[in-house]
Structures are given as structure tokens and as C-alpha cells.
Amino acid sequence: MGSIAFRLLGPIEVVQDGQAANPSTAQQRCVLALLLLDLGRVVPAERLIAALWPAEPPVSAHNTVRVYVTRLRRLFAVDPSVRLETVGRGWRLTCDRNRVDLYRFRDLAARAHHEAPNARELLTEALGLWRGPALADATSEHWRESHSAGLEEERLAALEDRIVLDIDSGCAPMVVPELSVLLAEHPTRERLTQLQMSALHDCGRTAEAITLYHRTRTVLRDDLGVDPGSELQSEFQRLLGAPPARRARETVDPVPRQLPGDLTAFVGRTDTLAHLDDLLNDEGTFLVALDGLPGVGKTTLAVHWAHRVGDRFPDGTLYANLRGFSSSGPRDPAEILQEFLHALGVPASRVPAGLDARAAHLRSTLAGRRVLLVLDNARDETQVRSLLPSTPGCGAVVTSRHQLTGLSARQGALRLRIDVIDRQEALDLLARRLGARRVHREPEAASRIVDGCAGLPLALAIVAARADEADDFALASVAEELETAKTALDTFESFDASADLRTVFSWSYNALSANAARLLRLLGLHWGPDFTVEAAASLAASPVQDTRRLVNELCRTRLLGEHRPGRFGFHDLLAAYAAELAATQETEADRQEATHRLLDHYLHGAHTAAELLDQHRRYDPVNPSATGAIGVDHGDQDGAMRWCATELAVLTTSVSAAHARGFDAHAHQIAHRLMPFLRKQGLGTPWLETTQLAVQAATRADDPRAIANAHFGLAAAQIWYGDLETARTHLSEALRRYEALDDHGGTANIHTMLCKLASAEEDFTAALSHADDALVWYRRAGAGWGEARTLNNIGYCHARLGRPRLALEFCEQAIAVFSRVDDPSGMAGALESLGAAHASNGRHDRAIDAHRRSIDMALKHGEKQIAAAAMISLGDSLLALDEREATIRAWQEALVMLEDIRDPHAETVRAKLAALSA
Template sequence: MEIRLLGAVELYTDGGQLVPLRRRQERLTLAVLLLDPDRVVSAERLVSVLWGQTPPATARATLQALMSRVRKAVHVAAGADTDGRTRLLALGEGYRLSVPADSVDLHRFQRMVEGARAITDPRRRSAQLAAALDLWRGPALADATTGTLRERLCGGIEESRLTALLDRIDADLSAGRHAELVSQLSELVVDHPLQERLHGQLMLALYRSGRRADALAAYRHARRLLVAELGLEPGPSLRELEAAIIGDDPGLGSAVAGAAASTIPGAGRGTTSGAGAAGAVTELPAPPVAVVPAQLPAGVAAFVGRTAYLSRLDALRPDESDERHDPTIVTITGTAGVGKTSLALRWAHQARRAFPDGQLYMDLRGFDAEAASVGPSEVLHAFLHALQVPAQRIPAMPAAQSSLYRSLLAERRMLIVLDNARDADQVRPLLPGTAGSMVVITSRNRLSSLLVIEGAHPMHVDLLTAGEARKLLVDRLGGHRVAAEPDAVAEIVSHCSRLPLALAVVAARAAANPGFPLAAIASELRAARGGLDAFDGDETFTGVRAVFSWSYRALDPPAARLFRLLSLHPGPDIAAPAAASLAGVPVRAVRPLLAALTGAHLLFEQSPGRYGFHDLLRAYAAELASAHEATAERTQAQGRLFDHYLHTADLANRLLYPGRQLMSLSPPRPGVAVADLAAPPQAVAWFASEQRVLLGVINHAAEHGFDRHAWQLAGILTTFFHRFGLWHTMAATQQTVVTAASRITDPAGRAHLHRSLAVAIAALGRDDDAQAHLEYALDRFRELGDSNYQADTHMGLVWVHGRLGQPELGLHHAEQALALWRTTGHRTGQANALNNIGWWHAQAGRYEEALAYCGQALDLHHETGENTHDEAVALDSLGFIHHHLGQHDRAVALYGQALARYRAVSSRYYETRTLTRLGELHLTAGDPALARRTWEQALAILDELTHPDADALRDRLAALPG
């Protein structure tokens, strides 16, 4: 018997006679059973594949009829299969088709490709791969399915076909067949324009064929395609191959494209430090170390039992001998508070060594009552960053982000934990595309479509057994105390509905009061009534609210009030100064209240100084706030909270850029605590710890009518987003605020919004759009008569026109800014405008005029003494000018002064700009070795910042002689 899936689905007898499968559904059913051979395929999955999400009422009956016809066709094809190796069986709620391994072309193809990897001789390896590829007669399942369903079923198979083809080409390149490959590769790159490996193979084949110029042209063509389609520069292997071709690296004579980086002279070679002129070059830092992601948060201490669940997760864990082709996906579902996250994290920590490439974790906040859930694009950005993808290489489009993510995971064994998922659409873009990795998803919903379409393994977590609930109390309270009052313990377990969260709260209360009889605690629970309104219809939560209310009533009034007000915070966590602002009390007064809430298990300290809610507790606190806090008080508390973040962000901004033209804010309300920041490193650290909170605060402010806070905070945060390379986040945040701008009647607010948005989208490369937003803002500031912000917006246009390659327009706007700032007397602004005018004269080769303007700028900075950073910018400009005037020593000294000032204020990115120019100076002076060491210093910083300038500098380093 022979079954063909690699093309049209066909079934043949041993004698070569075609066994007809006349209906498409018969062919599709046979194919689905054989894609994952000898495993049970659920009837639910088959129904979904055959009829989609809305199957007819007769689907199950029709499926049985289909199985009967497929069984008959397989029996005819198998003929005298006396050893019983061919069987189609109905097992439970599914079907399993067992056939001889060699009878299916797909499985022969996979074994042949796997065997080829062990063949060392390139000609024999190429021959075996070619034979495997000859099994393909067209697209897989060509006459059984189309569209999205075919992509889901066959995407991995088609990818393995392309990989085998690329492996065969590598073998042919190693065998010296480069000349005959050029024509085939030229056609393949048209069919697969975004496949970097193909472009590298074509470049290598052309180079080895004596066509060096064509090889470099092929690289330029590949780069244009990648930038145009994905917004990405080529990866390091392709760039290093280009550099090796430029340098006629002798190692290319025997290299293959996939290993080009390892054959380039100097790739990965260590460097040594050297004494730089005027002390400008210092000891180089060690190269960045690859970090394996280990994002799992700490597990829950009060974990008991769940042995069967843990064992099942162990059984599902993939290992290296596993022949499955798809990732392992497990959905852990159950009611809120039942311990889904505790189970997932307990097992994940136990199993983490089985996933040597790391663990990724994200709380998707799918059921947060107060804040929006985390979108797939935000998660992908965070995961790609954790996988060490530089920010500039993260695509803007979610589909491209997902593709890049799956590509990175394809050859890794990773564990991905997605906590609190709302629905399947929230997690589907986050699933790997190949075997080896495992995804554990927790949710209150069943996520049925993941089970049907992706083949996820469902695991529904029930309440604790009575024995497990009792064990939890024993672990927390001690065996003697629990054994002394068995009836009270049974009643406590009953009132808590055997829910782990409720039991943990009760246990904390009892442990804090060792003299309380457990019978008294049971009596209090008995007296409490009611259920969380947010979960009407679920009797489980009747006892939970009783537990919460009992614990809440034990608080003193200030702690109880703070608990209520904390529900107004968007999450995911809160620091003491923000909590103090909510309550309108000093920070020193709020710390004991936070400790009281943490001790009562109504709050948890998820990292030092940062506190969070369980979502049930947040819902309960919100319920209490609505019942006990007047609307005016809730509004005042929210206003204090938004003032805290707005004024702390403003303080941090002023620490980083003193003397700059910054936004004018109204004074904070009474009772607002501004974080105690005193130096630039503290400002950077504050933003890093509050980054996720700040995004939620902006959205929360816009949703609750605090529009001024929303646009002002978004504008201030532009500095931080730019500094950390979070351009996609910056643009999304600004766009969110602009979308809500219809409610903003303040013309100044609208102008600031568009000015801030321009910075965000320019960082994403949309310079024309940025120019339009800046011109809109400029018109509004003119209407308002605000000369300072007119000047500041002119300076934004200076920057954009520079990016657009329009120096004369940049010069014009710098002159406009200078004239305006002279009328307002803003001296730091004047200095910056003068420096920009000088810079553009220098770019045009007018160095004497440039020297005069930049010299004036430096003098003004010295007079004001306000802004070390901007003084360094002027020194850098002067260094550039003296370099081009041929005054080498003076230029080195000026660059050295600029570097010292940048380092004093932790301005890492601007430090790299000066180091880059200093390297150019050394190269011009005939010292490429010193230029290399200087640029390597800059590159180490750019890589640390994941800044887009890194790739260009890496290319320049690769092109250096020696």
C-alpha cells in the first residue's frame, strides 16, 4: 500500500492501482489522520477541520459515515495485510489510523531528510535530499484543502520542504557546484523574497563563480526587499557575508552561506585596549553575554496536592526523542482563585531544566476588571526583547512580529507560560510553530478553539479535595492545632468552598492569631453572607466574599480605606509613593498600611516595594470603594494618583535634561507624593520599574476623563521611550491619546499631542508623517502666541529635515527657533539653536561660519551652567568642525571633553555618537586600529541599548582593513 500526501491525496494498492477517494472530505479525513500517525485524533478536531466553527447538526453522524468509507478504502489498499499493521479504530471520542511507516510519502520524506543530516560527504548528502524532494508532486494536500485551513495543517510540512531544499543547496555548494546553482537560486529568491538564507546562498554562488560585483548587488537587492517588506535590516550572517565578499576573504572558498559568519576573519575575535589620544579611548567593556530568558515568577508557598495534574504535565512534556511535529500546548482552566497559576508555576519551576533555551512568562490580565488585557503585540515585543532581538529589528506589524518570534523558537526548546488568558485569539499569535517547545496557558475560559484547531491538551483544575484543603491548613497552622478542632476545620473548608485563595486568607488570619479557636473563626465565616457581584451565578464565590469581608473587617480604618482606594489603580502593581498619593497621606504613613494589607493576604508584595492584587481581591476592593467612597472622593483619589505619575515623570525628565524647554504643569493636588529622585540614574531606574504601569496610567486617565493628564504624561514619557528604544510602544501610546483627542478642548493640549506623536513616529522611520504632525503643532502654537513652544517645534522640524536629507530646510527652522528664543530670553534654547545652525553650516562645508555659531553656543552654555548634556553636544559639534579644518589634536581634545560630560550625566546614546565621530577622526588620521577600538566601544553601548544605529556601525567595523 502507498499513501501520498505530498501533492494530491492519493491511495494506491501494492500493485499500483489507485483506490478512489471521490469526495474532498474523504481525502481530508485520511490526511488529518495521517499527519500525526498512530495517535488518536479527537472527533471534535475532525469536525472542526471538516466543517469549521459552525458545523451542521448532523456533523457527528456524517463523520461516522466518512470514517466508514475511509476505513473501506484503506482496507482495499492494504489487501492481504496479515500482520494487522493497517487499522482504523474508533477509540473513545476519537479515531486512530495505524499504517506501516514506509507506506506514507510524508513520513518517508521526513526520515530521508533526517538521515541526510548524518551523511558527511556533500555529494551523497545532496543526492539523498534530492531523492526526498522528488517525493513532492505539488503542494501538500493539494486537492483536500485550501486557504487558512491548509496553512494551519501544512505550514510546518511546507517549511520542512523548503528547509530540505536549502540543505541540498548547501550540500551542492560544499561540493563545488556553485556555477550550476546560480540560475536556480535566482529563481528561488523571487519565489521566497524574504528568505535570508537563500539570498546568502545566491551571493556565495555568484562570488565563487567569479562574479563578485553581482554578489554584492544581490546583497543590496536583498536588503531593499527586507527593509521595504518588514522594516528590518538583514541579519548578522548576511551582513557578515557581504563584508567577507568585500574583503575577498579567502575563507569563502570553502564556506557555505549558512555558516558564513564563522568564516569571516575577525568574527568573534577578542580585542585589546590601546591608549587613545587625549585619553578619549578607554578599556573596552567585555562583549555582551547571551542571556537565557528565565522569566518565571516565584511560585506560591501555600501549594498542596495536585499530584495528578503535575504528573500529567510531566507526561506531556516533550523530549528530544519525541516525533511530534507541533509544539505541545496545554490549557489549564478553572474558576478564579482555584490555583491555576500556582499549579502552572509549581510545575514550570520543577520542569525548567528540561527547557535549556529558557522560560518566557507573561500575565495577560485577561480578567482584570479595571485595566485592559495585554495585547499579543505587546507580549511579542516583550518576548522578542527577552530573546535579545534589538528594538530596531522588531517589526511594526503584529503578523511580522509573530513570524519573527516563531522563527527564533524554531530550533529552541523553551517553556512559555501565558497566564490569565482571556480567549484563544489573545494567545494564538504567541504559539510556536514547531515541536520542541511547550506552552502552558491558564484561563477561566475553556479556550475550545485551541483544543480543536491547535490540538491543545485540556486540563481543567477542580477545587481542592477535602484532604488537600485540610493539608493546606496543616501546613500553615500546624498539625496539632488542626487535629484539635476537626469539626471547625471541616466547616472552614466548607465555607471557603475548598478554594485555595480563600483558604490562604483564612489561614493567614488564624496564623496571625494563634490564640483564636478555629471554632470562632468558623463562626465568623458562618455569620458572613453574600457573593461577589462580579461573579453572579457562581456559587463558589459566596464563601469567597465571606472570607474577604471577614479579613477586611479586621483591618483598622486607614488600612481598610487604602484597600478600597487601591482598586482605582490600573495595575499591574503599585509602589508606596503612588499608594500614598491615592490615600492622600505621606509615604511614611502608607508603609505600615501596606504591611497590614500584605500580612492579611489582601495584597501581595511581588517584588521589593511593589504590591499587587489577585484579581478577585481587586474586584472585591472595587465593590467596596463603590459602596463606601463617595464619587467625589474617588475622583479626587484618581486625580492625586495621576498627579503623582505626571509630576514624578516631569521631575525625572528635568533631571535628565536640565535647562531644556519643558512642559508647564499645574501644581499637584494636596496629598500627592512625588517620588524622591535626585540624580539622572535614579530617573532612569524609576522609569524602568514603572514602565508597564505608566502605559496603563495613560490609558486609564484617558478613559476616566483626565485628558490633560493623559496627553501631558504621554508627552513627557517620550524622553524615556526614546532612551529605552521603545518606539513601537511610544507610537502606540501617543496614538491612543490622539484617538481620544476629540474630548480635549484645550488647544495647547492638542498641539502638544501632535508634537509628541511626531517624535514617536519619526523614530519608527515615518519622517514625512512626523513632519506633518510638527507643522500642525507649529500652527497651533502660533495661534496661541506661545513663542517658546513655537521655537521648540521648529527644533523638532530641524531634526526631521535632517533625517529626510534636507539640510537647508533644517537650517531655516534652526534660524526661526533662534529668533523666537531671543524674543523670550530663553538662553539654553538660544544655545541649542546656535549649535544647530553651526552644525548645518558644517554639513554644507562652511566650517568658519560653523565655528562661529557653535562657539557662541558653547559660550552661552558656559554662562548659564544649566545643562551639561547640551554643553557636550556643542563640544561634539566643535570637535567635528576642527576635524574637518584639519586640526586633529584640537578635535580629539574637544571630543574627549564631550565624552566626559556625557558620561557624567549617563547620556549613553549621545556618548556613542561622539565615539563614532572620534573613530572617523582616527581613521582619517591613518590609524584604523585606534578607529576600530573606538567604534567597538560605541558598538558595545549601542548593543546594550538595542539602538538602531548599531547595525550601521557594525557594518563600518566589518569594512575596516585588518
């Protein structure tokens, strides 16, 4: 039997065991929605008929509704706890209200009003249940609007309550953009206006708050014929007499909350939790290292305690899985430091290079703050030492399988050994997993299971999953199976548990179907951190639907977890177990072929995404996919962006995994095709890392064109992030190779990048020379898009050299070509250059118009860097016309964009704002 849940907050859905099992027609979904909206109450047939046929119902309407109800009953048959009963001339649907997202939303929102310390978390969880407009795919638009309006009001009320808590906790800068979007959708909603006024004031933007009030008052009077309500008027009066806000928007520090979710079934560890609480009460820097066996619950304990004391660290909680014992190797502390600094609000341009410099910068950034760091699964002291805070008021909890005695000796860390749980805690855990009644029914068998698992929580969880396969599965038989492996489990007390858990893991493995067992072994080849069903199907060379059933089988036996909808992953120990099975039970040829199929899945997905995101650049074709590899259909540019964002961690790891496993062509090809996405998103670290590996892979493959492409990609990343001299070296190497290949387009691209490099150095004479060369080569290559972009670059260089007539001439030529080749991103850049040309000629009114058109077009097509550059130039022209407030707004918006994509030019804009304020 399966478990069914229902979703109304978005498209109407039925979910069975985590998979959609929706009614086949819109009419059935409408009937289901009406039954769920009146859960537990009788819905008369007449109401259903009126909803389905609002104008004139057919003669057969009642019989048709009965057919829909019958089909719904068949759909619900897999879950006896969901009942659809006939009552007179109507029907009543009953189930646990927690199965329906609408009622879970309401319960969480209600709890938020009574649980003040956790109110924000509860509201965030409640709002996370919304997947779009409620009842989005109901058959009747009139019926949907009449029912969804009230639900939308509930959502907005909860959202407003959450925003109030954000503002009260000092996060006003984070909600201003969100409120701007909401007000655009609901311009007459007074509470949103009041919240935005309060947030703007807290950001030091009181003048904008007062302007917003006057604008809203005008809208209310003109559209509704009413004056603002008393609360909005009171907020206006408060701001008129309020002192300046404590700090401006750009100086408010973000408050990261990076902890994984807490475990709802957490039991025991009372003494350890109390000990940690007592330690936290002491003055100074809090530093604790938790060590113990794999699977003993170190991570669960650390995360649970960190959630429990989160209010003691008002400036945030940082979390990193150091993967100290992962098959892919431990994580680099320098990379983690960069992520922590970004989370704490340090822009990319201010993150220093090198481990020691980043560690010192983290300590400086934490000064004066109260932040808790959870450093999970550390390999050794060396991996952890640079990540530790040294500021009183901050703290760190480190978990590791090893005894980190060096941290105790040198950093004064208190070491706590996390031992196996005691008998009563183990029984409580078993009862939470299987139900107290079932455990009490067989107390002797439950006691034998606890003894056999030696108090190891992970082992208990696996045994519980085994016992939970059926309600009538006798605990005595589980205990008997466990006792046959008693010798292995006894060794948990003194040896590494990874070997001893094989026996426990093997129970679930041996119970699998043959195809599911093969899939588990092949998934041991995946490099993580997670994967989709399509990726698993590529590994196994099996149809997606068949693979989905196998993945569900693995999830049911707890060998896999679905940590996000549609994304699956292993526990670290289970991943190691699967990898061991692959190494011992699959042939070398089978492993190579499966890896090839998996890499083809990611390569072809990245290739089609690059062609959608950078439509005017020609990418070399890739080899056809190996038989069995599953393709990826992105649909459009938005779909390509979503896929790249979702798969980013897997794709970047694929480059290193392909290089390490000898698939060099896949390594450099995936890296090259990730560039458009990484550039648009401003993701400098993965861009640099993947292109560096691409150079190595292409060189080892001895592929001249790939080598040239890889050097070009690496140089582009380095120019973006300011390493100009190293970039020049790679551009020289790429140019030499493109010229040897007689590749006109590649040669043109190099000169374009040299133009960008010279512009970054403010040498516009050299930049113009390279742009002229690029124009020649693009015309020889017949690349219209490249010709247009180069004409734009030439115009921009002339504008910066004080030649407005030539600047306008070339920019207008570029715009004409962009119109012909349909390149909106290029057009946005040309309009920005056109604005610069007008500004250099003193025509700031025309410059402002060009910059605004550039901004609109750039944002529409995801070009945040172009939009930010145009926004900066817009501010320059506004300032030339002495419009200071508008200038500040433009530069602040540019700063937000640049910080969002971690562009180093954010520092320049910040300096411009500071100078204007001074």
C-alpha cells in the same frame, strides 16, 4: 507581636514586619553589628568598648554600652524569638540565623556548591541580599574596614562563582561589561582577570584577552612586585593555543529567564505534574492549555512546573500575564510580542509593525531554539493564538479561566482542567500555612475547613490567614464562620468563583479598622500594576505615616501584598473585590476626588522629575495639588531617574486611566512630562503610546497649547523611531498652533525637530535652513539653551555639507554659550559636532579628542544617544588613522549603548562592523 529581621550587607538595619525599625544612633548600630557577627556567642564588653572608642574610651564607657544594650532589648521586645542576654561582663544575641541576611547569604552560597542544577539561581539570590558595602553606616571607619574586608571577599568569591556559571552557560557577552567594572575596582584580583580573559575569548575577542593579561602582569609587578599566579598564567597559555571562539559577541543570543518566583509552599498536584512531564518527553511542539476556576492555582502550578523543567529549555523561559480578566482590560498581543522579541535579542529597529508580522517574526526567532513560554490568565483563544511557538523543541503553557477549546481544535493543544485539590492535598496546604502541630491538634475542625473551602487553594489561603491572626485562634471557630457561608462556597464547583469568594474576602474586610477598610475601597480605584504608600495616602487624603500603618494592616490580613520593598499590589480577584466595594460604598463625588488626588500625586512627581532631567527647557506650570495629594521629593537628577524608572508602568497607565476617566488635563500633562525620561532611556513603545493619548486628551480638552505640545511630543517619538512622514504631519500641525499662539519657543522647537527630521533623511541643506529659522525664534524667545543647541546644529550641518571653517565657527560659538548657561548635556552634543567638524577638515587627532570629551560628558549625564553618536564618530576618525582594533572597540561599545536604549541606528553600526570585518 511582630517579627524582626536583621541586615548587615549594606547599612546596618533592623526590620520589623517589613518596615525599618533601626537603632537611633550609629553607636547602637555598631553594638548590634558586633553582636550579630558573633550570633549565639558571648561578646565581651571590652570588645564593644574598643570598637566604639578605638583611641581612648571614656570612664563611663561600660555604663554607656549597657545603655545601648538596654535600648536594643526594648527594640527587640516585640519579637520573643530574638533574645539578648547578659552573660558575665558580656552579652549574647540569639535568633534564627535565617533572620540575618549575612547568614542567609552564607547558607545560599554553601548550598550552591552542593546543588549544581540550581547553583546559579542560589548564587543570584545570595548576591541579591547585598544592598551596598557591608556595615556601611558603622560609627568607626577603622572598625568597619577591619570587619567588612572579609565580608567583601565572601561577596566577590560568590560573584566570581556565578560569573563562571554564566560563562559556562554561553552568556559570556553578558558578563564582559560587569567584569570590566569589577576589574576597574580590583585591578590586581587575578581570578577576575582570568574570567574576563575567558569571557573575551568566548566573544571572539582573544586579542583583547591577551592584552588584558599583559596589562595585569604589569600592574602586579609594578604595584605588588609579584608575577601572575599559575592559574592566570595557564589561562594565558590556553588562549595562545586556542582556536577562534565559535561566535562573536554581537551574535550571541540572550537567554531570558522571566518566570516569577516559585512558591516555596507548593504542595500536591503530583499527578498533573507527572502528566506534564510525560507530555514534554514527546517530540514536536509542546502546547498545553490549563483551565479552571479562579483561585484554583493555575498560575502557581504553571510557574512551578516551568521552574521544574527549566533545564529542558536552555534557550530561556518567557512569561507574560495577559490580564485577561483585569479591570483595565486584556493586554494587546502585539505589545507582548514586542516584549518577547526584545527579550530574545531582536533590536527595536527590527521589530515589525502589526500583529501578524510580529507573530511571524517571533516564530522565525524561535527557530532552532528551545524556549518555553508561559502565557498566564488568557482571555480567549484570539488573545493567545499569535503568541504561540510552532518550532519543534519549543513549548507553551497557557492558563485561563475559560476552556480554550479553539486552541485544541486548531493548534492541537492539549487541554488540562485544573480541578480543586483533594482532601489530603488541602490538609497538607493548611498544615504548611498554619503548622502541622496546630492542624493535628484540631483534626476535626481542620477537616471542616477543608470541606467548607471545597478544595480551592486561594480560599484555603485566605482562611489560613484568618486563622493565623493569633496562635490561640481556635480552628473550630474558623470552621464555624466558614459554615455560615457554606452555600456560597459550594457554588465553586460550577460557577465563576469571583462572586462566591466575596464571602471569604469579607471576613478579612470586616475585621479591618474603619480607616483600613476605607483605604481598601479607595485602592480599588487605582489602575495598577502596583503603588507606594505615598500614592495610597493621596487616595485617602491621609498623612503618610498613618497610611503606612493602614497598609501594614492590609498586608497582615493578606488583602495586600508587598511584592517589592515599598511597592504593594492586589491579587487580581482582590483588586476586583476592592473596586466593587469602591463602586457600591463610596459616593461618585468621593471617587472623583480620590482619583483627582491620585493623579495629582503622579502629575506633580512627573513635573518635578521633568524639570530636573531637562533643566533648560521651560515647562508650563501645573495647577496646585488637590488637598491631601502627597508630593514627591526626588532630590536630584539621579533621584528623578530612579523614580521615573520605578513608577514607569504606573505613570504610563496613569495617562490612559486619566483619559478614560475624563481627566484630560492630567493625561496630556503627564505624557508631556514623561518625554525627557523616555527619550533618555530609549523607551519607544511607551513614548509613542502616551503621546498618542496626549493628542486625544488635549484635543478633547480643547487646550490649544496642550494640543501643540502633544503633536510636538508625538512627532519627536516618531522621528526617533523612523516614522518620518507621519512625524512631518504632526510637526506641521504643531507649528500651525504655536504660530497662532505667538509662541516663539514652541515655534523654535518645531524648526529644531524639522532640522532633525531632515538630517535623518540626509538632506543637510534643508536641515540647515530649519536650524537657521530655529536660531531666529530662540533668540526672540530669549532661550539661551535653545540658541546654543541650534548653533551646534548649524555647525553639524556645515560639517556634513563639507564646510569645515563654518562648522568650527558655529560649534565653538555653541560651546561658548553652553558654558555660559551651564548645560552639560548640550555641551556633550556640541563637542560631538566639533569632532565632526575637525574630521571634515581632515584633523582626525583633534576630532578624536573632541569625541572622547563628548563621550565622557554624555555618559556622566545619562545621555546615551549622544555618547553612542560620538563613539561612532570616534571610530570613524580612528579608522581614518588606520587604527582598526580601536575602531572595532569603539563601534562595539556604541552598538551596546544603542541596543541598550533600543535605538534604530544600532543596525547601521552593526553593518559598519560587518563591513569592516569583511
